[in-house]
Amino acid sequence: MIFFGSIGGDLAKNASDTAKTFGLDWPHFIAQVISFSLVAWLLVKFAYRPILAVLGERRQRVADSLADADKIKAELARTEAMQREALDKANLQATKLIEEGRAAAARVQEQETQKAIAQAEQIIAKAREATAIERSRMLTDLRREVGTLVVHTTSQVIGKVLTPEDQQRLSEETRRQLAA
Numbered sequence: 001m002i003f004f005g006s007i008g009g010d011l012a013k014n015a016s017d018t019a020k021t022f023g024l025d026w027p028h029f030i031a032q033v034i035s036f037s038l039v040a041w042l043l044v045k046f047a048y049r050p051i052l053a054v055l056g057e058r059r060q061r062v063a064d065s066l067a068d069a070d071k072i073k074a075e076l077a078r079t080e081a082m083q084r085e086a087l088d089k090a091n092l093q094a095t096k097l098i099e100e101g102r103a104a105a106a107r108v109q110e111q112e113t114q115k116a117i118a119q120a121e122q123i124i125a126k127a128r129e130a131t132a133i134e135r136s137r138m139l140t141d142l143r144r145e146v147g148t149l150v151v152h153t154t155s156q157v158i159g160k161v162l163t164p165e166d167q168q169r170l171s172e173e174t175r176r177q178l179a180a
Contacts, residue, residue: 143178147171 019026151167 143175146178147174150174 147170151170154170
């Protein structure tokens, strides 16, 4: 221990000599250390810690804002994707409706065409029927007229007046020949 004691004494003497060389006054130095410690403690307590707390809160708010911004970006991207999906779905439905409309229009056109064809066929059938009836009526009128002419001509050629039975017989005979 003597070894440490002699080194310790030399060190204390060197420190004391250095302090005197630089003009160190122990009572003022201790007062300054206490004042500095008190000011440092007051600054730490009332300035440094509140500033660190404000900086921590600000750092937290910035982090929260960045997180919120990321959430908003993700939500915006999700909303845009949903909007695109809705637009695509609406476009598909619109295309489907247009195609259905075209198909319905084609069916209606085909039905109307078929109705028009059926009506035209009915009109043609009625015209044929009317023509056949008219022809039959005209043939009947013609037979009657021919019969009357034959009777009239025969009576003039023969020169006598025919009895109603003779007229009937000649009319019937003429009709048979015309029908054949």
